[in-house]
Amino acid sequence: MKITYSSTKTDKELVQILRLQQENLYRNVSNEEKLAEGFVTVEHSYELLKEMNDFCPHTIAIDDQGNLAGYALSMHPSFRDKIDVLKPMFQVIDPLIASEEKYMLMGQICVSKNHRKQGVFRGLYAHMKEQLEQEYITIVTEIDALNNRSMQAHKAVGFEEMARYTANGQEWVVVRMQL
Template sequence: MITYKQASTMEELEQILALQQLNLIKNISEEERKNEGFLTVEHDMDILKTMNDVCGHIIAVEDDQVVGFALCMHRQFANSIDLLRPMFEEIDKVIENKNGYMAMGQICVAKSHRGRGVFRNLYLTMKEKLPEGIDTIVTEVEGKNTRSLAAHAAVGFKTINVYASGELEWHLIILQ
């Protein structure tokens, strides 16, 4: 049985990083990127733990193994990851309540658990666990990641902006 909760141990954070490595764009084939989606940002333990200390990351766990995660990224981390700085700049342009949202920094489901509702349940749990006064989740998806764009649309995300950063096209999306 899969359970959903906020990460609370170093072992869980280590498992998040291990799952992340298996799904980074640099570690998978072109075909897998197209069919399964991919992760763009690589975190290190320091930033992952610091972010978790502010708002616990949402994890899906089965048999003591993290099989999915959704990273909570409070706006205080806007300048912590170079690749995500433009996202926060775009958020500032289109979101009126700067303190009323949580950025979802990355979501991933283990290949063995895809198609079982884990993605949707990670977001449902994230909505339940948002800190007081925060009622909106904002994230971005790289335009070529069509599987992720479709999955986010299926759980209710709406595109609020599309912008270029470097050579990439990003879709800024929101769930209220």
């Protein structure tokens, strides 16, 4: 199956992202699936997803049938106050990142169940990196420490741990990848 990577351009693509996000939200996935396949934590509204996309387009993977195979959300640090669960992360990373360092947050990455273990995760980051490297120095994200699948996948594509912290009863691991 051929996968094409691009930046989001249409409202339909944003709606497809939200649908895939719902299918993989922490609360909508069984404990067994969380351990084996991973999960996503943050739930975005259409309005916020569009606002983030208007600032810096998200990265998507589309299969040869036109289905969304996965996404990686771009979240500029200027959105720091828009998502409550991410606010503690900024308190942790602000002292660790030089004020002049331009970075982009990978706001969330998800691969559909039908497209896992086919290189889509790696492809999403490769496209995102290509789109951002002219303007930004690093991509930063955080991962729920219980999400072993995501931890391993991020390490495999070149992310390195910056910090760990606990907020709202969850342990988070902040990672970064140089562009």
